[in-house]
Structures are given as C-alpha cells and as structure tokens.
Amino acid sequence: MLKILQLTNQHQKIYIVLMTSLIIVSFVSGWLGNGMIGHFIMLVVTILGGSPIVIQGISALRYKVVSIELLVSFAVIGAILIGEFSESGIVVWLFALGRFLEARTLTRTRSAIAQLVQLMPKQALRISTPTSRIFELIDIDDIQVGDYVLVKTGSQIPVDGKIVNGEGAINEASITGESKINFKSQAQNVFAGTSLDSGTLVIQADKVGEDTAFGKIIDLVETSQDSQSQAQQIIDRFAKYYTPVVLVLAVLIGIVTRDIRLAITVLILGCPGALVIGVPVSTVAGIGVAARHGILVKGSEALVQLRKVTTFAFDKTGTVTKGTPTVTAVQNYQGLEMQNLAIVASIEHESNHPLAQAIQKEYTTLELMPIDKTVVIKGKGIVANVGQQQVVVGNQQLMHDYDIDLTIGQQDTDYFLREGYSLVYVAMNHQLHLLLGIHDPLKPEATKIMQQLRELDNQRLVLMSGDQQRAVEIVAHQLKLTQAYGDCLPENKMALIQQYQSHGERVAFVGDGVNDSPALVTANVGIAMGNGTDIAMDVADIVLMHADLNKLPLAVKIARATAMNMYQNIIIAMLTVVFLLIGLFTGYIFMASGMLIHELSIIVVTLNGVRLLRL
Amino acid sequence: MVKVTMTLGQLSCPSCLTKIQKVIEKQTGVTDVQTLFNAGKLKTVIDQEKIQAKDLAHIIEQLGYTVEKITIKEQ
Numbered sequence: 001m002l003k004i005l006q007l008t009n010q011h012q013k014i015y016i017v018l019m020t021s022l023i024i025v026s027f028v029s030g031w032l033g034n035g036m037i038g039h040f041i042m043l044v045v046t047i048l049g050g051s052p053i054v055i056q057g058i059s060a061l062r063y064k065v066v067s068i069e070l071l072v073s074f075a076v077i078g079a080i081l082i083g084e085f086s087e088s089g090i091v092v093w094l095f096a097l098g099r100f101l102e103a104r105t106l107t108r109t110r111s112a113i114a115q116l117v118q119l120m121p122k123q124a125l126r127i128s129t130p131t132s133r134i135f136e137l138i139d140i141d142d143i144q145v146g147d148y149v150l151v152k153t154g155s156q157i158p159v160d161g162k163i164v165n166g167e168g169a170i171n172e173a174s175i176t177g178e179s180k181i182n183f184k185s186q187a188q189n190v191f192a193g194t195s196l197d198s199g200t201l202v203i204q205a206d207k208v209g210e211d212t213a214f215g216k217i218i219d220l221v222e223t224s225q226d227s228q229s230q231a232q233q234i235i236d237r238f239a240k241y242y243t244p245v246v247l248v249l250a251v252l253i254g255i256v257t258r259d260i261r262l263a264i265t266v267l268i269l270g271c272p273g274a275l276v277i278g279v280p281v282s283t284v285a286g287i288g289v290a291a292r293h294g295i296l297v298k299g300s301e302a303l304v305q306l307r308k309v310t311t312f313a314f315d316k317t318g319t320v321t322k323g324t325p326t327v328t329a330v331q332n333y334q335g336l337e338m339q340n341l342a343i344v345a346s347i348e349h350e351s352n353h354p355l356a357q358a359i360q361k362e363y364t365t366l367e368l369m370p371i372d373k374t375v376v377i378k379g380k381g382i383v384a385n386v387g388q389q390q391v392v393v394g395n396q397q398l399m400h401d402y403d404i405d406l407t408i409g410q411q412d413t414d415y416f417l418r419e420g421y422s423l424v425y426v427a428m429n430h431q432l433h434l435l436l437g438i439h440d441p442l443k444p445e446a447t448k449i450m451q452q453l454r455e456l457d458n459q460r461l462v463l464m465s466g467d468q469q470r471a472v473e474i475v476a477h478q479l480k481l482t483q484a485y486g487d488c489l490p491e492n493k494m495a496l497i498q499q500y501q502s503h504g505e506r507v508a509f510v511g512d513g514v515n516d517s518p519a520l521v522t523a524n525v526g527i528a529m530g531n532g533t534d535i536a537m538d539v540a541d542i543v544l545m546h547a548d549l550n551k552l553p554l555a556v557k558i559a560r561a562t563a564m565n566m567y568q569n570i571i572i573a574m575l576t577v578v579f580l581l582i583g584l585f586t587g588y589i590f591m592a593s594g595m596l597i598h599e600l601s602i603i604v605v606t607l608n609g610v611r612l613l614r615l
Numbered sequence: 616m617v618k619v620t621m622t623l624g625q626l627s628c629p630s631c632l633t634k635i636q637k638v639i640e641k642q643t644g645v646t647d648v649q650t651l652f653n654a655g656k657l658k659t660v661i662d663q664e665k666i667q668a669k670d671l672a673h674i675i676e677q678l679g680y681t682v683e684k685i686t687i688k689e690q
Contacts, residue, residue: 052679055679056678056679059677059678059679060634060638060678062677063637063638063641063674063678064641065634065637065638067634141686222651222654222656223649223651280652
C-alpha cells in the first residue's frame with residue numbers, strides 16, 4: 001500500500017496529467033453520445049486518484065487521527081455507491097491538482113529562506129594535520145570540533161573556527177549583511193557560510209553545523225517561520241475539532257435528511273483548507289522577506305506586536321550614535337597632565353564600558369601603572385587604588401557620592417555639556433584632577449530614520465541612556481525626540497518602560513543586545529542591534545543585523561504589511577466557508593464544485609501571501 | 616534523552632504536518648514535538664530507553680511520507 005503512495009508522490013506530475021487526460025476523454029466520449037464509456041472512465045479516475053487518498057486516510061486513522069483525507073475518502077466512497085462517478089472523479093482530480101498547486105505556490109513563499117539555506121555549507125575538505133594537503137571531501141555533518149579543514153579560493157568556509165595556516169580575503173556578507181572584503185590571516189576567526197574570495201586557508205573547527213553563527217541564524221529563521229501567532233493558535237485549536245465534528249455532522253445530516261448527496265457534500269466542505277493555511281503563508285512570507293533584508297524576526301508574534309507599537313525607546317550609545325566614542329577634550333586641574341592620564345588609562349583598562357574603552361583607545365602609548373582594589377560602581381564609574389592614592393573615576397553622581405568638590409571644573413563642565421560631550425571626572429585624594437570630554441557622534445542616518453518613524457502615525461520616540469542627562473538631552477534634541485532619560489542603569493530603563501506600559505503604551509526598545517537585556521525583555525518588542533556574529537536572540541524579539549538603523553522603518557513596514565495580509569487571508573477563508581454553506585443549502589453546490597471552490601480559496605490566500613515577497 | 620531532527624521529503628500541505636505531529640506526539644517516550652512546515656523538518660526530544668529515532672521514522676513512512684535525513688544530538 002505504501003508503495004502506491006510513494007509512487008504517486010514521486011510522479012505527481014505524470015499522475016495528474018494522466019488523470020486530466022482521462023477526464024477529457026470521458027467528457028469527449030460523453031459528447032459523442034457514448035455515455036457509458038465516459039461513465040466507466042470516470043470510475044477509473046476515481047479509483048486512480050482515490051486510492052492514495054483512502055490509504056492516507058486509513059493510515060492516519062490507525063494512529064487515531066481523523067484527517068482531511070478520511071473525510072474525502074468517505075465522500076468519494078459514498079459517491080461511488082450512489083453511482084455519481086463523474087462527481088467523485090472530479091473531486092479526486094481536484095484534490096490531487098490542488099495539492100500540487102499548493103506545493104508549487106508554497107515553494108515561492110519559502111523562497112526567501114531557501115536562498116539563505118543554500119548558503120549553508122554542505123561539504124568540507126578535511127585534512128589530518130595543518131600542513132597536510134591531502135584532503136578528503138566529506139559531508140559537513142561528519143566534521144568534528146577540532147578537525148582541520150582546507151578552504152580553497154572561491155569556495156565557502158564550512159565551519160566556525162580559527163585560521164591555523166594561510167591567509168585570504170573573505171567576504172562576510174552572509175553573516176554581517178555588509179558586502180565588504182576582510183583580509184584575514186593566522187589566528188583570526190572565520191565563520192561558516194562566508195566565502196573565501198582569494199587565498200588558501202587551513203581552519204581548525206570550533207563550531208560545526210547548527211552550532212555555527214550562520215547555522216543559528218538559519219535555525220532561528222526556520223523556527224520562527226513556523227512559530228505560531230495567537231491568531232494561528234486559535235485557528236489550529238478550531239481546526240483540530242473541526243474535522244471530526246464535520247464527520248459527525250455529515251453522518252447526522254445523512255440520517256436525518258436521508259439525502260446521501262447532501263451528506264457527502266458536507267464532508268467535502270469539511271476541509272478547513274484556506275483557514276488553516278491562510279495565516280501561516282502570510283507570516284512565512286513576512287518573516288522570510290525580513291530575513292532577506294537582514295532583519296531577523298524571532299516569531300510571527302513579534303511581527304504582530306511590532307505593528308502595534310506606539311512608543312519607540314532607544315538606547316543611545318551604539319544605537320543612535322556610532323558607538324565609537326572618542327576623547328575630544330581634556331582639562332587638567334592639578335598635577336601633571338600626562339601622569340594623570342596614565343593613571344586614568346590604567347584604571348579604565350579594567351572596564352569595558354564604552355567611555356572606558358574610548359579612554360583606553362586614546363592613550364595606548366602611555367605606560368600602564370599597577371592598580372589594585374578596583375571597584376566598579378555600576379552606572380557611575382570606577383574606584384581604585386594607584387600606589388597609595390585612592391582614585392575616583394566617573395560621572396558627576398559618583399563625585400557627589402565621594403563628596404568631591406567640583407567648583408574648579410564648573411565652567412568647563414558647562415561648556416562640555418553644551419557641546420554634548422559625556423563627562424568623565426577624575427579625582428585623586430578627594431580633589432578633582434582631571435576632566436575628560438568624550439564625544440560619540442550620531443549615526444549619519446539617525447535623523448532621517450527618526451523622521452521616518454515619526455511619519456508612521458504619531459509614534460512617540462524616547463531616548464534612554466546610562467550617559468549623563470545633559471548629553472542625552474542634546475542628542476534627543478538633535479534627533480527631535482519626545483523625551484530624554486539620562487543616568488539610567490539597566491534596571492531604570494526597565495522601570496521606565498513599565499511606566500509607559502502602565503499608561504497603555506506599547507513599547508519597542510531598541511538597544512544593545514548584551515547590556516540592555518532587562519529592557520529588551522520587558523518591552524513589548526525587544527529590538528537588538530546585532531553586531532556581526534553575536535545575535536542576541538535570547539532576549540530580543542527582532543535583531544537588526546550589522547546594527548543597521550535603516551532597517552527599523554522597514555521592519556515596521558513589513559510587520560504592518562504582514563498583519564494586513566494575515567487579516568485579508570482570514571477574511572477570504574471565512575467568506576469561502578460562508579459562501580460554501582449558502583451554496584450547499586440552496587442546492588447550487590455539490591461535491592465537485594465544492595472542492596473546486598475549496599482549492600481555489602487555498603490558491604488565492606497563498607498567492608496573496610506571495611505578494612509580501614515584493615517588499 | 617536525545618534531540619532528534621528529521622528532514623522530511625515532499626511536504627505539500629500543512630495538514631500533512633499536523634497529522635504527523637499528532638501521531639508522533641501520541642508515542643510514548645516522545646516529548647516536545649515541533650514540526651517546521653516551511654523547513655520541512657520535525658524536531659523532538661526522545662527517551663531512548665522507550666523509543667528510537669528510527670521507530671519514529673518508520674511511523675512517518677507508514678503515514679506515506681519520506682524521511683530524508685535523521686540527526687541525533689545528545690542533550
């Protein structure tokens with residue numbers, strides 16, 4: 001029995017062509033006045049097309065599942081019993097044709113992700129030692145962590161790993177979304193799915209298959225395409241009971257009305273078709289098209305939520321600014337400037353705060369001093385000992401906490417703040433020694449993006465940052481944002497978001513995937529700026545690859561179009577059901593025409609979903 | 616407990632997948648069944664003392680579908 005199924009599956013096209021030609025022959029012989037032969041041919045079509053359906057229906061029933069195939073099987077058998085061969089023939093033909101067309105159109109909705117999967121390496125050249133050039137071509141699944149692989153010019157890098165030998169120019173567009181050639185050599189990391197434009201590399205594998213950065217991206221997109229929105233879950237629950245209920249209903253109708261034709265028709269209409277497939281085709285197309293634009297969406301619910309957002313809250317550093325702050329101004333008040341700077345650089349060496357990194361970067365040539373008793377005070381700065389001196393490095397608040405008099409630096413402070421600099425005060429032995437002004441320029445596209453977001457009906461745009469209030473206000477002013485919240489610790493951002501939510505706002509937080517986890521989780525939609533291979537998907541709902549702010553308005557646009565498409569499909573499906581029911585009870589619709597409308601509705605919702613791919 | 620991922624061949628209709636999902640869920644030793652229609656994959660966690668991945672593949676084939684690839688990962 002299974003052989004028949006697999007055979008018809010493998011030769012679907014031939015099978016459908018065969019059935020179609022038989023049906024034509026049957027009609028022609030009917031016109032030629034040879035009704036009996038036509039009638040007989042239709043019985044052949046019914047058996048030909050019906051048997052795989054019946055087999056599928058029975059095999060599912062063996063596992064106690066009432067499937068659509070079972071309903072159609074009963075209908076077809078019923079039709080044969082009452083001698084309606086042409087109806088049953090057309091039904092099985094439409095069923096097979098419908099399945100075939102569905103598969104074809106669905107392939108189109110999946111094409112966006114298929115293009116990504118294509119980039120996934122499938123084979124690799126394994127070598128036994130880093131210097132060996134004798135390779136064996138093996139399946140990617142057979143590569144183990146620690147294996148050495150050889151990559152030649154023009155081919156794909158098959159694993160995440162380190163270069164142990166050779167050098168080359170690597171195109172990392174598939175990971176970063178940016179088509180830039182990076183020159184890499186020994187000890188540098190390379191990633192699966194990127195391609196080697198020139199050179200030859202030997203790589204030792206750190207991560208293989210699904211564990212690679214690229215594998216994770218694909219896995220994520222695949223899983224999210226199938227993740228269900230709430231609307232879909234309701235429909236699925238409905239569909240689960242719908243099929244068995246239809247079966248019972250048909251039997252009841254048959255018993256009560258004694259009209260087998262009517263009962264059979266009810267069975268055919270029992271296929272929930274467009275209703276089941278309508279929502280998934282929209283979300284698959286939506287998520288797929290987003291992925292193509294470098295927007296990774298965790299699930300269809302994220303798209304639904306993004307559409308409803310009323311407030312966008314932005315992190316400042318690295319989100320609306322370039323995230324590469326530089327020391328722009330230095331004021332020395334006591335001691336030798338060079339010595340003071342060396343002390344600051346040594347202390348900041350302990351921290352990975354963006355401002356600390358700016359200082360480290362500026363003063364790499366200075367000799368570092370030994371420091372001890374380092375205490376990092378979250379959101380404020382660092383206190384440490386250099387020799388016998390206690391050094392306090394941080395913001396105004398930290399200086400107040402340590403009772404340090406800032407009068408001497410007041411004028412510079414005012415000036416720096418007007419310029420929009422972030423301030424780092426340095427005090428030694430309770431006296432202000434040094435003031436650094438650090439500037440982080442805006443991303444060039446930021447102003448334009450904010451304008452675009454504002455134009456999408458009245459979005460409230462706010463800025464939340466751990467930076468000083470004044471610096472945050474200046475950025476907010478430049479970008480024409482509604483509100484600026486400075487001096488925020490990660491938990492303050494979270495509380496602010498909750499506050500907005502309690503006023504009925506739906507908040508999207510756009511920020512750094514690592515530092516802003518609480519805010520990303522709390523927000524209705526957490527949008528993380530992805531940096532290359534680190535996709536902070538644990539906490540975010542959406543990741544903008546390569547921290548590209550340009551993708552934000554596009555993401556909103558895709559979300560809206562997808563939701564719109566989803567609702568259209570639900571309406572089309574509902575109308576189909578209503579239409580079929582009216583037709584049924586007014587006697588205009590019988591098996592074949594019912595099946596036709598059913599299949600048509602599926603094709604219509606699928607094609608509607610495909611429209612999204614043009615975004 | 617191991618995580619099993621099966622790549623399925625020729626899935627055309629979502630109802631096929633719901634059917635596979637329902638059937639697999641009913642087997643003992645199987646938890647957390649996830650069917651990815653668009654990727655044509657089935658992911659699940661099984662208790663190898665109660666059931667084997669190849670048994671599940673057999674059931675899917677019984678339903679009239681093909682299993683192209685099985686990957687098993689220790690949890």
